[in-house]
Amino acid sequence: MMVNAMSDFNGKVVLITGATSGLGATAAIQLAAKGAKVAITGRRQEQGDAMIAQIEAAGGEGLFIRGDVTVQADVDAMVARTVDRWGRLDGAVNNAGVTGGVFIPVAEFTDDDWNSAIDINLTGVFRSMRAEIPAMLASGGGSIINISSAYGLNGGDIGNCAYVSSKWGVIGLTKTGAIDYAREGIRVNAICPGYCHSEMVDPYYEAEPALFEKLLERYTATGKIGESHVIADAIEFLLSDKASFVSGIALPVQGGDHSRLY
Template identity: 45%
Template sequence: MRTDPGPLTGKVALVTGASSGLGEATALRFAELGAGVVLAARRAERCEALAARIVASGGIAHAVRADMASATDVQAMVATTLERFGRLDCAVNNAGVAGPMRTPLAEVSEADWDAVIDVNLKGTWRCMKHEIPAMLAGDGGAIVNVASIYGLKPSDVGHSTYAASKHGVIGLTRSAAADYGQCALRINAVAPGFTRSEMVDPGRPGGAEHYARMVARHSGMNRLGEAAEAANAIVWLCSPEASYINGAVLAVDGGGATRMY
């Protein structure tokens, strides 16, 4: 952690899905640049451990247990942020679930469909519903919603529910950006490609071969992304350096390849 004041010193950032992967990397990057960070996820113990790491390194962090499928949890998450820090400047809505994979659309159960949409799409809406008023009550701010390359193109791995949810996140982001662009509030999205995480783990049985095929089809750099690479893009979109970027969707995917052969 840096000892000199960082460019985000005095700012407060809320990161959902902060217990691992991209969310964890994003929280660490915010803290490195001087922001106070609220870490939110269902796995409270992992957020608490990450908060302790940040504090031990000289940063500022607080952990909150929150399920993005619960309106009560989401409202309490934002309220806790305001109670603890008195403001909210940046929010990263990253929490998500994968849902059924390698499953043709007509074979997806209604329960599975609802579960994915409830977290990935409606959960993002729930977060913004409470984050936006908190930011408007202060000096404005920046929100980044985490979509996916499958929010920009079809899924080719029987992942239709996830793709539908992430297309929805992009539409929600662009529409909200138009609603609040004149209110000192910027709302953007990132669309990560295949990035190492609990969802994308080449160490699983058969994982190395599977992800080698996927990156050959979807990454012009022919490799998996690292969580820190997506985190850098997210935090940059929240920073003053991105002050005239609003309603954008930034693909962090190594350059699309989509070699369908």
């Protein structure tokens, strides 16, 4: 029997924060090409406009909403404009994030370094969920995906305590939200990417290739850096009806556990 490859996403409305580049951008294009109407957010107008052109070139329909996840009014506007445009909200990918300070021992972290990473990576996800959930309830349910990290499952050894703490927090928020809304038709899951090509990772990869070889050897069984589409594939699955009985998980996408016996 022939299966319509777009059937899961035809008519579905998805909001992706931090999607002007990197993993969020790849997911936006992939979902739009499969029938979703995709609203993307970010702080950079030029990159946002360029992304809408790519979404339309893929045969999809998109909307760029300029905004900052550290500002609740911006977050509320992201959701409101999405619903105003298409009348509903079926899926959300809370992807906006920053690396924050690296190669800094815990006792040398400043308040500014700490607060910036926590505010964007963790509180930004909370603000986004707080705005998205009522819109999904009004639409009859939906699926939320929060982007954590492989560092949300492990301690950090590159002096990135704020990033690590924020990504562990995202998993706790995800699991709690999944319980709170399980009986109201909303699924909440987290994805924990390993090192993948993105705007966040590539500058470090290019600047310190020898260091990255060591990191990849420790953090993935494959010893390789991932392509951005592997995260988009996981996002697509968790948003789709194929994951209708999946909620509250933290899914590692890192090329296999890094633990070895040899």
